[in-house]
């Protein structure tokens with residue numbers, strides 16, 4: 001199937017892109033790597049009147065050492081994130097998760113901003129961002145604002161980024177003791193379940209993908225971790241989860257995966 005007809009704009013600055021979003025209103029959609037949006041358009045599940053292609057905004061791509069944090073431009077590809085020496089050293093969970101997104105073609109085109117804004121319930125990077133507990137920066141007609149990871153993912157394919165805002169930057173802490181482990185049916189496939197764990201001193205933050213409409217924090221497991229107890233944390237990771245059953249896995253199997261992968265993620269993170 002081919003998409004419905006649309007107008008095409010390619011701004012060269014965030015300010016111009018914000019202006020175009022305001023001018024075209026609800027009928028406009030931002031285009032980044034196109035690896036989620038274009039398939040939806042081909043299936044005619046999305047039919048934007050205007051596509052605003054962000055690829056001409058050079059400032060939106062790149063990875064910067066910001067002292068205590070690392071700032072990643074929204075247009076940075078999964079491949080650039082996966083191959084970043086800075087991230088591999090200081091925030092390995094993000095490089096590791098990006099390296100496992102789809103295949104090379106997807107990683108060459110797909111972007112961190114597109115993945116987070118799209119908020120697919122099986123995506124890898126939203127759970128990583130929630131486990132890291134940092135934030136994104138957005139810019140819209142009312143100016144700039146920061147959204148905490150915890151307040152970003154609202155529901156299935158839904159974030160708190162407004163329709164007239166652009167996600168410009170993702171900020172993550174420097175946290176070496178962090179790991180992402182996913183279970184997929186085939187190499188390079190979407191996660192059936194994925195667990196992101198970030199250890200900061202005696203505290204751990206754990207977020208799980210594939211078990212609900214958005215990344216789920218495993219609070220009971222975080223409390224059970226208590227500085228080193230991966231086994232006890234893993235026993236509690238699946239408690240309170242009500243995951244879906246589908247062709248990839250039953251709800252019971254997803255709960256089992258959440259437990260097993262939590263243990264692996266915590267042990268890997270702690271060993272770093």
Ligand SMILES: Cc1cc2nc3c(=O)[nH]c(=O)nc-3n(C[C@H](O)[C@H](O)[C@H](O)COP(=O)(O)OP(=O)(O)OC[C@H]3O[C@@H](n4cnc5c(N)ncnc54)[C@H](O)[C@@H]3O)c2cc1C
Pocket residue numbers: 029030031032033034035036037038054074075100101102103106109110111112113114115117118120122123124125161165166167168188189190191
């Ligand atoms: C075959 C295949 C396998 C995949 N496997 C995985 C996988 O294993 N794990 C995984 O996590 N993902 C996977 N993906 C999805 C991939 O990560 C996409 O790159 C990602 O979901 C969307 O990023 P994009 O840059 O392509 O965004 P686009 O498709 O261009 O946009 C997606 C949505 O986000 C919005 N958007 C894009 N950029 C911004 C921005 N800066 N500000 C606000 N809104 C924005 C768009 O308007 C659109 O609604 C896969 C995709 C394919 C096609």
